[in-house]
Amino acid sequence: xxxxxxxxxxxxxxxxxxxxxxxxxxxxxxxxxxxxxxxxxxxxxxxxxxxxxxxxxxxxxxxxxxxxxxxxxxxxxxxxxxxxxxxxxxxxxxxxxxxxxxxxxxxxxxxxxxxxxxxxxxxxxxxxxxxxxxxxxxxxxxxxxxxxxxxxxxxxxxxxxxxxxxxxxxxxxxxxxxxxxxxxxxxxxxxxxxxxxxxxxxxxxxxxxxxxxxxxxxxxxxxxxxxxxxxxxxxxxxxxxxxxxxxxxxxxxxxxxxxxxxxxxxxxxxxxxxxxxxxxxxxx
Amino acid sequence: xxxxxxxxxxxxxxxxxxxxxxxxxxxxxxxxxxxxxxxxxxxxxxxxxxxxxxxxxxxxxxxxxxxxxxxxxxxxxxxxxxxxxxxxxxxxxxxxxxxxxxxxxxxxxxxxxxxxxxxxxxxxxxxxxxxxxxxxxxxx
Numbered sequence: 001x002x003x004x005x006x007x008x009x010x011x012x013x014x015x016x017x018x019x020x021x022x023x024x025x026x027x028x029x030x031x032x033x034x035x036x037x038x039x040x041x042x043x044x045x046x047x048x049x050x051x052x053x054x055x056x057x058x059x060x061x062x063x064x065x066x067x068x069x070x071x072x073x074x075x076x077x078x079x080x081x082x083x084x085x086x087x088x089x090x091x092x093x094x095x096x097x098x099x100x101x102x103x104x105x106x107x108x109x110x111x112x113x114x115x116x117x118x119x120x121x122x123x124x125x126x127x128x129x130x131x132x133x134x135x136x137x138x139x140x141x142x143x144x145x146x147x148x149x150x151x152x153x154x155x156x157x158x159x160x161x162x163x164x165x166x167x168x169x170x171x172x173x174x175x176x177x178x179x180x181x182x183x184x185x186x187x188x189x190x191x192x193x194x195x196x197x198x199x200x201x202x203x204x205x206x207x208x209x210x211x212x213x214x215x216x217x218x219x220x221x222x223x224x225x226x227x228x229x230x231x232x233x234x235x236x237x238x239x240x241x242x243x244x245x246x247x248x249x250x251x252x253x254x255x256x257x258x259x260x261x262x263x264x265x266x267x268x269x270x271x272x273x274x275x276x277x278x279x280x281x282x283x284x
Numbered sequence: 285x286x287x288x289x290x291x292x293x294x295x296x297x298x299x300x301x302x303x304x305x306x307x308x309x310x311x312x313x314x315x316x317x318x319x320x321x322x323x324x325x326x327x328x329x330x331x332x333x334x335x336x337x338x339x340x341x342x343x344x345x346x347x348x349x350x351x352x353x354x355x356x357x358x359x360x361x362x363x364x365x366x367x368x369x370x371x372x373x374x375x376x377x378x379x380x381x382x383x384x385x386x387x388x389x390x391x392x393x394x395x396x397x398x399x400x401x402x403x404x405x406x407x408x409x410x411x412x413x414x415x416x417x418x419x420x421x422x423x424x
Contacts (some may be wrong), residue, residue, distance in 0.1 A: 003343065041344060056379065057378070060382070068306060068307075074301060082408055089414070089415045097423060214313075219412055222379055223415045233340075233348065239321060
């Protein structure tokens with residue numbers, strides 16, 4: 001394919017990924033990585049390296065708004081990064097070593113399985129009502145893992161406190177490994193830890209997850225970039241496209257219902273997951 | 285660090301970061317993304333223009349940044365005006381943006397005297413640098 005055409009098509013792919021990502025909360029990586037492999041002939045590690053670029057662009061583009069509105073809990077986010085960042089380092093290192101061992105097909109099968117695992121979490125109906133307060137554990141109390149925000153929909157100030165930090169850290173480490181290995185945000189797993197274990201309100205969980213995804217992706221991206229698995233001719237158009245798509249998604253189309261978009265989009269993720277597994281096994 | 289006493293049953297006190305912390309982090313994210321996109325966007329356009337007739341498979345099979353992944357290589361590449369070196373710089377800015385946010389978090393936790401949170405944030409920063417400076421080059 002001619003290079004100029006290739007760059008234009010990748011920008012369009014990025015715009016689509018950014019739009020879908022900002023509307024569904026699923027990172028753009030879940031679309032970008034398989035499509036780069038299937039339609040653009042990128043190798044698995046280069047596609048994964050590009051996935052990180054997608055996440056970095058989306059997270060910086062949308063994260064700025066969340067931080068500005070003080071929905072992201074910086075304290076809780078920073079605390080949990082002590083678990084996600086080592087996870088991402090382990091995951092990205094594993095991907096590089098698996099590539100060196102010529103086991104890219106195993107990576108594809110595993111990626112397909114992870115895509116499947118994301119689907120039920122994305123379908124779960126998010127509860128709008130506030131969580132029932134649970135007691136803080138000692139670590140949460142010591143670090144002051146509490147916060148407050150003004151909920152516009154409920155028109156009240158909401159105060160929350162983090163519970164059960166130990167299992168949350170375990171899930172976050174796992175989310176970090178998955179993110180680092182496959183170049184996806186792993187937001188579904190992060191939100192799970194923030195809502196189920198830390199018992200945070202839905203809005204704070206989503207915004208804090210977004211805040212953390214950027215730092216986790218930086219850990220994985222750092223390893224992949226330094227190891228030579230980020231190709232700028234793929235990454236640059238993707239970064240531009242995703243930022244544009246994420247911006248459009250958050251500004252121009254706020255009326256679109258998340259759940260509707262998600263229901264339309266999940267069959268695509270399922271199809272891509274099947275394609276990845278089939279490819280991994282060398283089937284047509 | 286002073287931990288305010290709180291009853292086990294009552295709500296724990298909220299210890300908010302200074303408002304400028306949020307403003308600073310928003311600014312870091314915005315600026316970092318804009319600078320990275322400007323470098324990457326300009327770089328890729330120039331790359332396409334100076335490589336007429338090149339195909340995507342040639343770029344995919346031979347990553348143009350491989351010569352610029354060391355400080356010396358990147359420095360001499362930038363000095364000689366290599367487009368690939370400029371693109372590498374754009375990628376570095378993109379990756380550095382969330383890392384700068386961690387640095388700014390560290391600054392504010394240290395400023396308000398929260399030693400435990402500052403230590404956690406500093407550890408995260410060290411781990412991020414470990415990935416880029418040690419693990420990545422080691423497994424290349």
